[in-house]
Amino acid sequence: MDALNYGAYVAAQYNSTERTSDIGSPTYNSPPPLELDDEKDKKGKRPGKLVVRFGSPGQASLNNNNTGPMSSPSPTSLGVPDSLAMSLCRPSPEITDIAPAKRRPGRPRKLNPDGSYATNHVPLSNNLRTQQYNRRFFTEHARNLVPELCRHMYKLGWMSGTGGSFTIRQNKQIYITPSGVSKERILPQDLFVLDDHGNLLDCPIQEKRLKMSDNAVVFLAIYSMRNAGSIIHSHSQNAVLVTLIYKEQEFRISNQEMIKGLQKGNSGEHYSNDDTLVIPIIENLPAERDLTQRVTIAMQQYPMSNAVLIRRHGIYVWGDSWQTAKSQAESLDYLFELALKMNKYGIDPAAMPSGELGITD
Ligand code: ZN
Secondary structure, eight states, X not given: OOHHHHHHHHHHHHHHSOTTOXXXXXXXXXXXXXXXXXXXXXXXXXXXXXXXXXXXXXXXXXXXXXXXXXXXXXXXXXXXXXXXXXXXXXXXXTHHHHSOOOOOTTOOOOOOTTSOSOOSSSOOOSOHHHHHHHHHSOTXXXXXXXXXXXXXXXXXTSSOTTOOEEEEEETTEEEEOEESSOGGGOOGXXXXXXXXXXXXXXXXXXXXXXEEOTTHHHHHHHXXXXXXXXXXXXXXHHHHHHHHHOOSSEEEEESOGGGGGSBOTTSOOBOOTTSEEEEEEEOOOSSGGGGHHHHHHHHHHOTTOSEEEETTTEEEEEESSHHHHHHHHHHHHHHHHHHHHHHHTTOOTTOOOOSTTSOOO
């Protein structure tokens, strides 16, 4: 018996009693207990269909083959008037609404508002451990955010191959991506967790043979010097290209609206659109961890910059939260791309506006 017919059966039982009686009355025949037919449901004859059977012996036990509305016990045999019985037994298109829609493969599961189930933002793997992690950690937990944002940055072309890395500091714990893996496939349990002093608090299971990002030392230096909440290390082509166009140690751009998307160091103030944005450029080294000293020197020399470009390599961008780091990284990438296009047209991105319309001559 499906849920609708079970409801009809209960209604019939209630209608067959005196209207003055209530559920607490001894004249009310309480319905037999519901029992989910898990085994039959697992066989997949009608996936998602709620199947029930009566628990007491001697009564009909229904299976998935006869769960149609007309195959359930006739309400007329339960003392229901014919007219009501017809309306109760009439096949209804609504009956199909009882069965939840089939979930398309790979589609994210729905979330409870309290985040006790998997998030809307984090497509779940079929991997059981991943599902456990997603249920254990709420949507905004770094365990879920890091894989989600890595997928976002992969789509932007910032983490192609196994390049780039990402970290979030949350509740005095630093979550860092593993090294040498496809960032768009990282799972919540693949992250390394450090405290503010660099002590390892948690790591992926040994069987996965994952290694912490080589950038971890650089990240710790940035966290320490700038009290950052999140750091993005991107291999964006736009970032690499500007380091080839700007042969000096700085990238400069002036009078662009998107400059307002950047903050002035730790001040919390944003740049104005008529400011000149300056991002330092350091030279690359074979090992990413060896960049720490150059990055820290650049941070000291450019306290108003929340990013450091690495020539022929990419960029580090940070913010006091993952939202700030993400928005600044996206604004910067926009400005890099714009500067490259301006260069193509022979326009100096750092030049002050001139002429009547403010267009550089
Ligand atoms: Zn790198």
